[in-house]
Amino acid sequence: MSKKDLEIIIATDCGSTTTKAILIEKKGDTYRQTFRGEAPTTVEAPFEDVTKGVLNSITEVEELSGRKILDGEKIITPNSGNTGADIYVSTSSAGGGLQMMVAGAVKAMTGESAQRCALGAGAIVMDVLASNDGRADHEKIERIRQLRPDMMLLSGGTDGGTITHVVELAQFLKAADPKPRLGAAYKLPVIYAGNNKAHAQIKEILGDRTALIITENLRPTLERENLMPARHKIHDIFLEHVMQQAPGYPRLMKMVGAPIMPTPAAVGTMTEKFAKANNFNVLAVDIGGATTDVFSVFSGVFNRTVSANLGMSYSISNVMAEAGLANILRWLPFDVEEQDLRNRLKNKMIRPTTIPQTVDDLQIEHAVAREALRLAFEQHKSLAVGLKGVQQERSISDAFEQTSSGASLINVMKLDYVIGSGGILAHSPRRTQSMMMMIDAYQPEGITRMAVDSIFMMPHLGVLAQISEKAALDVFYNDCLVRLGTCLAPKGMAKDGQLILEWDAVGSDGKRQTGELRFGDILHVPMNSPKARLVAKPAKGFDMGAGPGNRVDAEIEGGVVGLVLDGRGRPFALSKEPGKRLDNLNKWYKAMGMYPV
Amino acid sequence: MAHAYTPGLKVMPCTRLTKKRLLPIPGKVMAAMDQQVDSLDIVAQTELPGKVFSVNVANRLSVGPAEIEAFMVKKEGDFVKKGEIIAENKPFLKWFQNSVDSPVEGTVETVSFVTGQVLLREPPKILPIKAYIKGKVVEVTPDFGVTVEAEGTFIQGIFGIGGETNGEIAIAVGSPDEDLDPEDIKENHKGKIVIGGKHASLATIKRAIELGVHAIVVGGIHDRDLRQLLGYDIGVAVTGSENIGITILVTEGFGLIPMADYTFKLLSSRNGEVASVSGATQIRAGVMRPEIIIPGFPKNVTECKRDQGRGWIEPGDPIRIIREPHFGVIGIVKSLPPELTVIGSESHARVLEVTLDGGEVIVVPRANIEVLEK
Numbered sequence: 001m002s003k004k005d006l007e008i009i010i011a012t013d014c015g016s017t018t019t020k021a022i023l024i025e026k027k028g029d030t031y032r033q034t035f036r037g038e039a040p041t042t043v044e045a046p047f048e049d050v051t052k053g054v055l056n057s058i059t060e061v062e063e064l065s066g067r068k069i070l071d072g073e074k075i076i077t078p079n080s081g082n083t084g085a086d087i088y089v090s091t092s093s094a095g096g097g098l099q100m101m102v103a104g105a106v107k108a109m110t111g112e113s114a115q116r117c118a119l120g121a122g123a124i125v126m127d128v129l130a131s132n133d134g135r136a137d138h139e140k141i142e143r144i145r146q147l148r149p150d151m152m153l154l155s156g157g158t159d160g161g162t163i164t165h166v167v168e169l170a171q172f173l174k175a176a177d178p179k180p181r182l183g184a185a186y187k188l189p190v191i192y193a194g195n196n197k198a199h200a201q202i203k204e205i206l207g208d209r210t211a212l213i214i215t216e217n218l219r220p221t222l223e224r225e226n227l228m229p230a231r232h233k234i235h236d237i238f239l240e241h242v243m244q245q246a247p248g249y250p251r252l253m254k255m256v257g258a259p260i261m262p263t264p265a266a267v268g269t270m271t272e273k274f275a276k277a278n279n280f281n282v283l284a285v286d287i288g289g290a291t292t293d294v295f296s297v298f299s300g301v302f303n304r305t306v307s308a309n310l311g312m313s314y315s316i317s318n319v320m321a322e323a324g325l326a327n328i329l330r331w332l333p334f335d336v337e338e339q340d341l342r343n344r345l346k347n348k349m350i351r352p353t354t355i356p357q358t359v360d361d362l363q364i365e366h367a368v369a370r371e372a373l374r375l376a377f378e379q380h381k382s383l384a385v386g387l388k389g390v391q392q393e394r395s396i397s398d399a400f401e402q403t404s405s406g407a408s409l410i411n412v413m414k415l416d417y418v419i420g421s422g423g424i425l426a427h428s429p430r431r432t433q434s435m436m437m438m439i440d441a442y443q444p445e446g447i448t449r450m451a452v453d454s455i456f457m458m459p460h461l462g463v464l465a466q467i468s469e470k471a472a473l474d475v476f477y478n479d480c481l482v483r484l485g486t487c488l489a490p491k492g493m494a495k496d497g498q499l500i501l502e503w504d505a506v507g508s509d510g511k512r513q514t515g516e517l518r519f520g521d522i523l524h525v526p527m528n529s530p531k532a533r534l535v536a537k538p539a540k541g542f543d544m545g546a547g548p549g550n551r552v553d554a555e556i557e558g559g560v561v562g563l564v565l566d567g568r569g570r571p572f573a574l575s576k577e578p579g580k581r582l583d584n585l586n587k588w589y590k591a592m593g594m595y596p597v
Numbered sequence: 598m599a600h601a602y603t604p605g606l607k608v609m610p611c612t613r614l615t616k617k618r619l620l621p622i623p624g625k626v627m628a629a630m631d632q633q634v635d636s637l638d639i640v641a642q643t644e645l646p647g648k649v650f651s652v653n654v655a656n657r658l659s660v661g662p663a664e665i666e667a668f669m670v671k672k673e674g675d676f677v678k679k680g681e682i683i684a685e686n687k688p689f690l691k692w693f694q695n696s697v698d699s700p701v702e703g704t705v706e707t708v709s710f711v712t713g714q715v716l717l718r719e720p721p722k723i724l725p726i727k728a729y730i731k732g733k734v735v736e737v738t739p740d741f742g743v744t745v746e747a748e749g750t751f752i753q754g755i756f757g758i759g760g761e762t763n764g765e766i767a768i769a770v771g772s773p774d775e776d777l778d779p780e781d782i783k784e785n786h787k788g789k790i791v792i793g794g795k796h797a798s799l800a801t802i803k804r805a806i807e808l809g810v811h812a813i814v815v816g817g818i819h820d821r822d823l824r825q826l827l828g829y830d831i832g833v834a835v836t837g838s839e840n841i842g843i844t845i846l847v848t849e850g851f852g853l854i855p856m857a858d859y860t861f862k863l864l865s866s867r868n869g870e871v872a873s874v875s876g877a878t879q880i881r882a883g884v885m886r887p888e889i890i891i892p893g894f895p896k897n898v899t900e901c902k903r904d905q906g907r908g909w910i911e912p913g914d915p916i917r918i919i920r921e922p923h924f925g926v927i928g929i930v931k932s933l934p935p936e937l938t939v940i941g942s943e944s945h946a947r948v949l950e951v952t953l954d955g956g957e958v959i960v961v962p963r964a965n966i967e968v969l970e971k
Contacts (some may be wrong), residue, residue, distance in 0.1 A: 072601060137651035153738050164662070167711045175649040175706055175716050183621075201711055290833075309832055314880055318832030342820035343851035344921065350756045350850065352880060354920040355964045360923050362942040429943035595945060 006086045006468055008079035010069055011460035012054050014041055014092040014252075016290075019050075022460050023065055023085075024475055031474040036455065037061040038081030042248070043094040050094060051255065063370035075092035075255055087467060090256050091459040093263035094246070098122055099181060100494075101149040103173070104219075105156030105165035108311040108388045108406065110194065113219045114155040116383065117193070117227040119304045121234040122265030123150075124291070126308075130170075131156075131165045137172065143482040144176035150242045152178070152188060152210075153280035154202075157195030159220045163187045166194045168207040177209060181489035182245035187211040193198045193218040193230035193254055209245065213237065225387060238262060258467050266295050266462025268304050270476065271295040271419070271589060275466050276304075277473060280416040280585055283442065285373060286456070287422035289313035289352055292376035296384055298409045303384035307376040312424050313344065316368055322343050330574050331367035331440070333585040334360065342556045359595050362429070368435055369424045373441030381408045413445040413491065413545055421453035431560045432524065435484045445491040445570050446545035447534070450483040483559030485527060488517075488534075496520035500539045500567055507532040507558060522588045523565040526556035564592070598678060605916075605968035606848075608860050611894050611901040612749055618726050619742040628743050631737075632811065634728040636763050636873050640822030641726045641742035647719030650701050654684045655713020657697045662713030669715075675705045683715060725924040729761055730873045731892045739927040748901045749892040750867055752848070752860060756816070757887025758827070758836045759844030763790075764811040766891065770794040770870045772863035776853075777815050786810050790872050790889070792864045797845075797853045799825055805843055812844040812874040813865070814889060816856035817925075837877025844876040846887045849917075854925040857917065857969065866895040910968045916951065920965040927969070928953045 003518055006359055007026040009031075019042075023035040037060025042053040055073060061070050068073060068083045090470065093131040099125040103111030107130035126147050129140055130596060148160030156166030173190070180188045190210040192202050206212045216229040243249040253260060267286060275282040275297035284295040289450070290311040295304045309318040325338055345363060349352060356362040388406035418438055420426070425434045426555050434452055465472035490501050501517040507529030517523060536544045538554045544552040557561070566572075568588075575581040589595055628880055637913065654669070655662045671683045677699040685696035701718055706716040734746030767789040769781045777793025777802045787808055793801075793815035799822035805813055823968020824830050827843060849854050873893040879885040894901065910916065911931060916928045929950035937945040939958065946962040 138648055141649040167709065168714060171707060171709055171712065171714065171716065172649075172651075175718070177646070315833055317830065317834075320828035321832045339819060339821050342824075346756075346820045346823075346851040347830075347919070347924065349831075350878070350880060351919045351967070353964050355944060355962050356942045357920060357962055357965060358922055358941045359943075362944075427944070432751050596814075 003460065003575060005078070008047060008067075008085040009464060009471060010058060010075065010085040010088045010202050010465055012057060012088075012090045012415050012458040013266075013456070014043070014050055014054065014090060014094045015263065016094050016097075016257030017041055019053035019057045019094075020456070021054070021061050022457060023067070024471060026471075028597050030478065031468075031471040033305070033457065033475045033479040034210040035061050035065040036556065037064060041094050043246065045086075047247075050092070050246065051248045052253045053257070054090070056254060066551055068570040077257070079120070087257040088255060089258045089460070089463045089467065090252065091145070091261045091263045091266040091463050092252075092407055094242075097124055097264070098234075098242060099124050099126055099150050100153060101126050101129070101144065101147055101178075102153040103155065105131050105135050105169070105194070109222065110155045110219045111159065111382065112385075113225050113227070114193070116225070116303065117152050117155075117218050117230050118234065119306060120227060120265075120268065120302065121238075121384070122268065122304075123234065126306050128581070129169065131168065131181045131311050133169070141172050141176045144173060144178050148179055148181040149188070150181050151234070151237050152190045154190055154192050155194040155230075155235070157217075158200065158222060159196045159217050161195055161197070163195050163198035163201060166198050167201050167205070170202050172211050173230070174205050180241075180245075182242065186241070186245070186300055189213065191215060191230055191233045191237065191242050193233075194462075211241070214374060216293075225385065230247075235259070235261075235265070241502045257493055258463065260368050261463045263459045264304060266294050266304065266459040267293065268302065268462065270458045270462035270472065272297055272302050273469060273473060274417075274419075276300070278417075281411075282413050282417045282419065283410075283415055284419040284458070285376065285421070285425075285535060286458075287312060287369065287372060287376070287420070287424055289423075290315050292372055292422075294376050294380040296410060296469045298411065299385070300309035301384075301409055303380070303409065305376070305380040306373075307379050310372045310376050312365065312369060312372065312422070313348060315349075316345050316352075318508050319368050319372045321377070322375055322486075322522075326347040326368045327371050328364075329520050331370050331585070332363055333582055333589055334363075336364070361572070363595065365424065366428075366433060369437050370440045373437065377442055381410045410477070411441060415442075415448050415545070418442060418448060418454060419442065419458075420450070421456050421458065426452050426456065428453050431482070431484055434596050435487070435561045435564060436589075436592055436594060439487050439489070439564065439566060442485050442505075442573050443570060445489055446543065447536070447554050447556060448487045449558070450484040450485060450487060455481045471574045483530065485536075485559035485561040485563055486556040487564045487566055489570060490517070490538045490544055491570040492538075492548065493569045494519040494539075494541070498539070500542045501536045501544070501565065501567070504535040505532045505556065507564065517565045518585070519569060521565075521567040522591045523563075523567070524561070525563040525565065528560075529558040530551065532556050532558055540564050606755060607751055608753070608857070608863060608969065609751045610863055610866075610898045611859035612617050612678075612751050613748050613901055614745065614890065615744050616730055616744045617738075617744050619738060620724065620726055620727060623740040625941070626737055626739065627741060628736055628737075631644050632734045634732065634734060634745060636728055636731050636871075638728045639725040640734070640745070642727050643724050644721035647721050648701075648705055648749055649706065650703075650717045650719070652683070652697060652700065652717065653713055654697050654708075654715050657685050658684060658695055660686070660713075663710045665708070665713050669708060671705050673705050675710055676703070676966060677705060677717065678702050683717075691805040717766075727761070729875075730890050731871075735971065745936045747890070747892050748894070749888070750863060750895060752863065752889040754846040754848045754889075755848040755850055756834065756836075757844065757878050758823070758831075758839045759812070759841060760839075761873065761875045762844045763871060763873045765789045766792060766864060766867050766872050768792045768865050768871055773816065773858050774855035777801050777813070782808055782810060784808060785888040790814060790874055792861070793856075794861065796853045798822060802843065803825060803847065806841065810843060812846060812876075813815045814874070816847070816849040817852045817854035817891065818845065820848055820851050822840050828901070834878050834880040836879075837875065839876075844874055846874060846876055846889065849925055850919065851881060852924070857927060859969065864889070866897070867891045906915045907946075910949075910966075915969045916966040917969055918951070918961055923959065923961065926953060928959075931958055933963075
């Protein structure tokens with residue numbers, strides 16, 4: 001079937017707890033998401049067949065839409081009248097997703113490239129081994145033995161360079177004799193993407209013990225990363241080995257009309273398509289119960305990180321452990337005993353499906369979410385960097401600007417768009433809560449549009465984009481994104497009450513709004529218009545993106561929240577004085593109308 | 598009749614349960630089909646490959662990796678003692694002689710002429726698997742282990758730390774809402790499973806460890822005490838491998854929470870009998886809760902039910918509220934309104950009405966209760 005014939009599309013995302021199905025229909029020239037259904041995922045006992053959950057979720061779509069999609073356990077294709085669909089696509093993160101271990105000769109060079117390669121393919125990286133990772137050799141071997149990854153990515157050395165380190169890593173791997181997570185009788189798939197001069201030795205060492213796949217070097221020279229060949233191999237092995245061992249997946253693979261993608265890989269694809277189509281720098285985050293995924297596209301460069309133990313239920317206690325109690329407490333506009341907070345968070349960890357019933361409890365979860373988002377963003381910034389180890393030519397003038405190789409690509413002043421997803425951002429009782437959590441966690445500077453993916457449709461659209469980019473983008477703009485609005489945050493510091501910004505916004509509906517922003521304040525200006533022209537005149541020393549004190553003319557978006565003018569300054573820090581901190585928080589939360597009074 | 602799916606913790610006077618006792622890698626099965634086994638009997642065992650250590654012989658002898666073949670005293674597969682020479686040079690002048698000793702006892706696994714590295718493996722370690730519960734072998738998985746079936750009292754906790762253990766049940770408090778204080782732990786509790794009521798403090802747990810108590814079962818503990826006990830914060834609930842000299846099983850949660858009356862009475866009815874206890878908890882994929890298993894029937898029970906969790910909840914069911922502002926409160930389901938209701942946090946949620954002990958009726962999100970399974 002040619003792409004232009006696609007009229008009815010059914011897509012599922014098999015998550016670790018829920019399988020979500022959506023129906024997409026072509027209405028005139030535009031694709032729209034029309035119905036959705038969900039059912040518990042059935043990967044684990046007693047069902048142990050992922051297709052049961054898939055069929056249940058599609059059955060719900062059938063009931064709601066009145067369209068007959070299933071003939072027994074088969075999807076009817078193509079569509080005809082009120083029956084069938086033209087294609088069925090799916091993503092999956094059930095059963096723990098794709099879990100990998102990566103290795104590189106030097107941690108900051110090939111180790112980091114291998115990590116980026118695996119993360120970009122949608123994997124959870126369990127560990128990064130490197131010759132210089134600070135662990136003794138026997139500790140590395142023990143670590144490989146303990147972990148049971150789905151596959152391993154081994155890299156190291158530039159093409160034609162020394163082979164010693166990568167051969168050493170291969171020997172450690174052989175000595176550890178690791179077993180794959182699924183299917184104890186199978187050999188562990190190992191992708192070798194290192195120095196091409198070592199192919200013979202690697203085959204000799206690992207050829208018998210592992211399912212070895214050799215591909216192009218992911219770091220052929222220090223100046224160049226070549227991640228795609230290894231990434232394709234990861235996807236191939238994901239489908240050929242890992243999915244074949246997971247309960248019911250061989251059947252699911254026969255049902256789909258395009259290869260199944262790991263859920264994060266599909267979200268990454270959609271983020272890239274959106275960034276490219278609009279020429280935006282984009283940050284997308286999915287904060288779940290166990291993990292937080294962060295995706296970014298800056299100057300066309302895509303990066304993904306997954307913080308495996310930062311989440312709002314299973315991992316909530318780990319957020320406390322990593323952020324520290326003080327960092328959680330600082331966001332609460334009331335006092336709470338440390339012991340009480342500790343017990344509450346642990347109780348959420350052991351009963352992860354409970355929900356806040358009171359406003360206080362909700363505010364505690366929002367405080368934790370800010371820290372989880374912040375920590376995951378910090379981790380992302382440290383990996384979304386330029387290549388390290390690259391030789392740089394420096395002139396005399398460079399001596400005054402000490403930039404080093406490996407600087408972070410993330411620049412919050414140049415960030416155009418933030419997309420949030422995951423229960424805490426998508427389903428907060430008030431949208432102002434979602435927007436403020438993201439503003440507090442990311443501290444965007446200048447002009448930043450914000451949205452949430454209300455029902456986490458990005459995975460479905462990412463896998464669909466492989467077949468029809470138009471269908472994916474149509475649904476993304478019209479049905480997936482809930483536009484929150486735009487954050488205006490002048491960069492700089494001043495005294496409380498000092499005028500720092502004059503602004504003037506004219507919506508596409510012709511409505512004009514103007515005002516001033518003073519340091520230490522937050523202003524909330526409702527604005528529903530999807531587009532608006534903004535003129536922002538920052539005070540001397542304050543930057544809105546065109547340099548300190550310079551006027552900015554820009555296109556912005558309104559939304560369900562509207563404009564948030566954040567006058568708390570950048571870098572933003574809460575007052576160390578408890579009374580003032582509480583007063584400020586109460587003032588800001590009131591200005592945003594965040595919680596019931 | 599309205600009903601909703603809500604998983605709960607099992608507290609069953611008697612049920613028939615099976616435990617798979619399998620090795621992580623193939624080995625030898627030591628028990629036969631239909632054999633009666635005791636909880637401490639070894640049912641399977643294997644040899645875990647020893648740890649691997651590396652020695653860079655080329656660096657130590659200051660020669661190229663490809664040259665080490667000439668200097669190796671031991672070859673691949675040879676056994677070596679700790680301190681035994683594995684490679685040495687043979688200089689013209691003895692004064693320049695240099696040798697490389699083995700840092701461990703084991704075998705030479707590989708000698709690499711690319712890296713100049715020699716890998717040595719320690720002797721394998723025996724890994725035995727015990728039956729854990731007293732019962733009958735009902736299935737043998739060749740090379741891996743057995744499945745043991747038993748009838749007995751089965752109680753799940755919500756959280757635990759420490760591995761499998763066993764011992765006599767010893768009730769140490771008078772009621773489920775009494776704290777288990779340090780002075781409640783007596784010398785004759787050594788090797789026993791001590792049952793407390795509402796809460797065990799750090800001092801109580803430390804005293805129990807000192808006196809050699811095998812396990813403590815209690816309604817609640819404070820997270821701060823747990824942190825001090827372990828020396829770190831538990832980030833994700835995957836436990837069971839802590840090595841603190843005791844197994845702790847929490848039946849209700851973190852904080853001061855009386856043990857459910859029904860659980861306390863059931864444990865009291867088995868006072869003095871030998872139980873198997875595990876603190877292993879895993880909340881993600883393949884949920885595992887800590888447990889107490891006491892083989893045999895309580896005196897007042899004549900028939901053992903098959904484990905058949907109903908999986909849903911109906912009016913009249915006893916439930917426990919598991920979130921603030923009513924955390925730990927037990928009540929009876931009055932009704933299950935089907936429509937979404939706006940709760941205090943302004944979220945729209947499915948709720949249920951619960952009748953409390955004094956007759957008061959409160960509204961609670963369905964996500965915030967668990968059914969008390971009996």
